[in-house]
Amino acid sequence: MQVYSLFDLNEHIRRVMALNFQQALWITAEIAQSGQSRGHYYLDLVQKGEGDDLLAQAQAVLWASDYRRLYKQLGPQLDALLREGLEVKMQVRVDFHERFGFKLHIADIDPAHTFGQLDLQRRETVRTLRERGLLDRNRSLPLRPVLQRIAVITSAGAAGFQDFQEHLVHNAFGYTFDCRLFESSVQGKSARAELCAALDRVTAQSADFDCVVVVRGGGARLDLAAFDGLELGETVAQMSLPVLTGIGHDIDETVLDMVAHAALKTPTAVADFLLQHNLFFENGILRLAEQIRRAGAFSVKTAQLTLQQLEATVRWSARERLLAAGRNLDAMQEKIPETVRQLLHHRALQLDQAAAICLAFDPERVLQRGYSITMKDGKILSGPSDVIPGDVLETRLAGGKIISRV
Numbered sequence: 001m002q003v004y005s006l007f008d009l010n011e012h013i014r015r016v017m018a019l020n021f022q023q024a025l026w027i028t029a030e031i032a033q034s035g036q037s038r039g040h041y042y043l044d045l046v047q048k049g050e051g052d053d054l055l056a057q058a059q060a061v062l063w064a065s066d067y068r069r070l071y072k073q074l075g076p077q078l079d080a081l082l083r084e085g086l087e088v089k090m091q092v093r094v095d096f097h098e099r100f101g102f103k104l105h106i107a108d109i110d111p112a113h114t115f116g117q118l119d120l121q122r123r124e125t126v127r128t129l130r131e132r133g134l135l136d137r138n139r140s141l142p143l144r145p146v147l148q149r150i151a152v153i154t155s156a157g158a159a160g161f162q163d164f165q166e167h168l169v170h171n172a173f174g175y176t177f178d179c180r181l182f183e184s185s186v187q188g189k190s191a192r193a194e195l196c197a198a199l200d201r202v203t204a205q206s207a208d209f210d211c212v213v214v215v216r217g218g219g220a221r222l223d224l225a226a227f228d229g230l231e232l233g234e235t236v237a238q239m240s241l242p243v244l245t246g247i248g249h250d251i252d253e254t255v256l257d258m259v260a261h262a263a264l265k266t267p268t269a270v271a272d273f274l275l276q277h278n279l280f281f282e283n284g285i286l287r288l289a290e291q292i293r294r295a296g297a298f299s300v301k302t303a304q305l306t307l308q309q310l311e312a313t314v315r316w317s318a319r320e321r322l323l324a325a326g327r328n329l330d331a332m333q334e335k336i337p338e339t340v341r342q343l344l345h346h347r348a349l350q351l352d353q354a355a356a357i358c359l360a361f362d363p364e365r366v367l368q369r370g371y372s373i374t375m376k377d378g379k380i381l382s383g384p385s386d387v388i389p390g391d392v393l394e395t396r397l398a399g400g401k402i403i404s405r406v
Contacts, residue, residue, distance in 0.1 A: 007098055010096070010097075010098040010099075010101075011098050013096055014096040014097065014098060017094055017095075017096045018096075021093075021094035024091050024092060024093045024107050024108075025091070025092055025093075025094065026089060026090070026091050026092075026110075027089070027090060027092055027104075028087060028088070028089045028090075028113065029045035029046065029047055029056075029058070029060075029087070029088065029090075030045065030046050030047065030048065030085070030086065030087045030088075031043050031044070031045060031082065031083065031084050031085065031086055031088060032044045032045065032046045032057075032084065033084060034082050034083060034084050038064065039064030039067065039068075040061060040062065040063055040064050040067075041061065041062040041067060041082055041106075042059070042060075042061055043059070043060040043061070043062070043082070043106075044057065044058075044059060044060075045057065045058050045059070045060050045104070058102065058103075058104055059102070059103050059104070060090075060092060060103065060104040060105070060106055061103060061104070061105060061106065062082070062105075062106040063105070066105075066106060066107060070108065070109060074109070074111060077111060078109070080187075080223055081109055081111055081114055083188060083189065084188075084189040085189045086114055086118075086225070087113075087114060087117050088109060088113070088114050089109070089110040089112075089113030089114065090106050090107075090108065090109045090110070091106070091107045091108035091109070091110075092104040092105060092106055092107065093105040093107055118225050118228065121228065122228045122254075122255055125228060125229070125230045125233060125255050126255060126258060128230060129230070129233050129234070129237065129255070129258075129259060132234075134233070134234060134237035134238070134259065135237070135258060135259060137237045137238065137259075138236055138237050138238075138239055138242065138243055138259055138260060138261050139259075139260070139261050139262075141240075141241070141242045141261060143211070143242055143261070143277065144210050144211075145281045146210070146278055146281055147210045147211050147274050147277055147278060148175075148176070148177055148178060148210055148278070149177075149178045149180075149208060149209045149210045150177055150178065150179045150180070150209065150210065150211060150212075150213055150274070151180055151182055151202045151205075151208075151209040151211070151212045151213070151241070152164070152179050152180065152181050152182065152212075152213045152215065153181075153182045153184050153195065153198045153199065153202070153212065153213070153214045153215075154181070154183075154184065154186055154214065154215045154216055155183065155184065155185060155186050155216070156181060156183050158186060158215070158216055158217050159217040160215045160216045160217035160246070160248055160266070160267040161181070161215060161217075161267065163217070163266075163267045163268050163271075164213070164215050164246070164267035164268065164270060164271050165179065167267075167268045167271035167272070167275075168271045168274065168275070171271075171275050173275060173278070173279060173282075175275065175278055177274070180208075180209075182198040182199075182201055182202055183198070184197070184198040185226075186214075186216035186223075186226065186247070187216070187223040187226055188226065191226035192226055192229040192231065192232050195214070195226070195227075195232055196231055196232055196235050199212070199232075199235045199236065199239065200235070202239075202241070203239060203240065203241075206239075206240050206241050209241055210241070211241055211242045211243070211244060211261075212239060212241050212242070212243045212244070213243075213244045213245075213246070213270055214243065214244070214245045214246070214247065214256065214260075215245070215246045215247065215248075215267035215270055216246075216247045216248050216267070217248050217267070224247065224254050227245075227247060227254035227255060227256035227257070228254050228255045228256070229255070230255075232255070232256060233255045233256065233258075233259045236256060236259045236260060237259045242261035242262070243259075243260045243261050244260060244261060244262050244263075244264065244270050244273060244274075245257050245260045245262075245263045245264065245270070246264040246265065246266050246267040246268075246269055246270035248265070248266050248267065364398075368398045370398075372395050372396060372397050373395070373396045374393055374394070374395045374396075375393070375394050375395075375396070376391055376392070376393055376394070381393070387406050388406065389406050390405065390406060391405070391406045392404070392405050393405070393406065
């Protein structure tokens with residue numbers, strides 16, 4: 001039986017592989033780990049089965065020269081394609097070294113495959129959220145009239161966070177905001193878990209805030225994958241506070257954007273949204289105050305007109321009454337002479353009648369008609385019983401008096 005040394009075995013394997021893999025191959029694999037040294041990228045590639053069972057594993061390297069060549073073609077998204085957790089389609093040259101073993105040399109990367117896989121995952125996540133009735137839940141929450149206490153979720157060093165704060169602090173309306181940072185990664189393998197953890201911390205203090213803002217600066221398209229996770233979508237959908245997003249991408253819509261109350265394109269756009277929302281409330285208050293002022297002025301004006309009308313009515317009524325009284329007085333003055341004349345005439349008639357009666361009953365007139373009056377002690381006698389023998393009587397006649405004794 002022939003016995004090979006380890007070197008001989010590895011050399012034989014190298015020759016066999018060189019003979020059978022003379023051309024570069026296209027493969028798909030998930031990047032489990034990614035490292036960089038002196039411009040070279042070293043990757044651990046894996047293929048997983050159901051339940052994340054590991055089916056295959058290999059090491060790959062992207063040399064600095066190949067990286068520079070690919071960067072000219074792909075730009076910043078090349079760095080995003082080399083991040084852990086992504087499934088990547090790459091063109092590799094198979095290499096086996098007697099000392100260093102099996103390794104894949106990366107010659108090219110197809111970003112369309114990764115984008116396609118991420119899009120499929122995103123579509124599936126959206127379908128699941130829609131079936132669970134979570135897609136529009138956060139959007140249905142009412143916004144408070146004034147949004148002033150803001151929970152901000154982002155990386156402390158993110159340029160987008162600085163832009164957001166700068167825009168709020170130096171606003172033209174003089175509004176003040178209380179922004180509290182809940183720090184989290186916004187890209188990379190750990191971003192989804194950190195974002196969910198930050199949202200949980202906000203939920204525990206939800207009474208202290210009016211809304212939640214998730215912002216980040218610009219970046220490669222693949223950086224958005226952190227915002228497409230199902231767990232993140234569920235967490236945002238079930239928040240008791242409205243969530244606003246400004247994750248810095250003008251074209252693609254992430255799952256986070258779909259479940260948020262409002263999705264803005266950039267951090268400064270989120271700041272503008274907050275300012276305009278508060279301005280709308282302030283303008284509403286000013287309009288209401290103006291309406292109240294106008295209503296008050298109208299009421300005062302109406303009261304003044306009513307008072308003026310009442311004053312004019314009172315003046316007219318008093319004038320009419322005075323004129324009527326004057327007319328009555330004139331009429332009375334005209335009637336007084338005639339009335340007095342009639343009254344005097346009536347009184348004169350009464351006096352004449354009284355004088356005639358007095359004259360008719362004048363004792364002197366009675367005596368002149370042949371009558372006499374007999375008196376005793378100055379009193380007129382009414383009958384024979386008024387005298388006794390010996391009384392001295394005086395009898396008056398028209399021509400004089402007679403003294404007699406009974």
